[in-house]
Amino acid sequence: MAERPEPEIRRVPLEQLCLSVRAMGIKEVSRFLSSALTPPESLAVDGAMELLSRMGALDGQDLTALGRHLSMIPADLRCGKLMVYGAMFGCLDACVIIAAILTTKSPFVSPQDKRDESARSKFSNGHGDLVGDLRAFEQWEEMVSDRRYAVYYIIHLTMLIISVHLSERYATGTPIISSPTRP
Numbered sequence: 001m002a003e004r005p006e007p008e009i010r011r012v013p014l015e016q017l018c019l020s021v022r023a024m025g026i027k028e029v030s031r032f033l034s035s036a037l038t039p040p041e042s043l044a045v046d047g048a049m050e051l052l053s054r055m056g057a058l059d060g061q062d063l064t065a066l067g068r069h070l071s072m073i074p075a076d077l078r079c080g081k082l083m084v085y086g087a088m089f090g091c092l093d094a095c096v097i098i099a100a101i102l103t104t105k106s107p108f109v110s111p112q113d114k115r116d117e118s119a120r121s122k123f124s125n126g127h128g129d130l131v132g133d134l135r136a137f138e139q140w141e142e143m144v145s146d147r148r149y150a151v152y153y154i155i156h157l158t159m160l161i162i163s164v165h166l167s168e169r170y171a172t173g174t175p176i177i178s179s180p181t182r183p
């Protein structure tokens with residue numbers, strides 16, 4: 001075991017950090033990060049910048065409108081993008097729930113050999129696992145509000161964790177998409 005652990009800047013994905021640096025107005029992100037006490041690998045910074053471009057947060061070296069919104073959302077970039085598009089298309093609640101689901105484990109218990117007839121498939125109606133998880137969460141939320149207990153194939157504790165993540169996303173007070181200010 002190493003005497004000291006590797007610094008976090010060398011262990012974690014750098015996309016959010018690079019986006020934050022770029023949002024501060026610093027154009028040369030790689031040069032800025034190379035001046036850190038323990039700088040990240042330049043290959044990692046280049047990879048993060050490339051991912052930001054592929055996600056549409058950067059256009060060359062310029063921050064896009066999506067990038068500005070993502071830099072203000074305290075969430076994983078992929079979940080943040082999901083929430084921004086959810087706000088744009090009028091389905092923010094569902095997107096925030098799905099983002100919360102993506103940060104936890106599945107609420108379903110399903111043995112591998114019974115996957116095709118699992119409880120999840122009863123909720124998804126062939127629309128995929130995330131839609132199944134979303135519908136299950138919505139049904140669980142209804143049952144909790146009606147003071148009924150969750151059905152046997154939904155893990156109650158996991159649903160509570162998803163609910164807490166959902167509350168945290170709304171509690172930050174950061175608007176997903178702010179309305180433009182008029183002069």
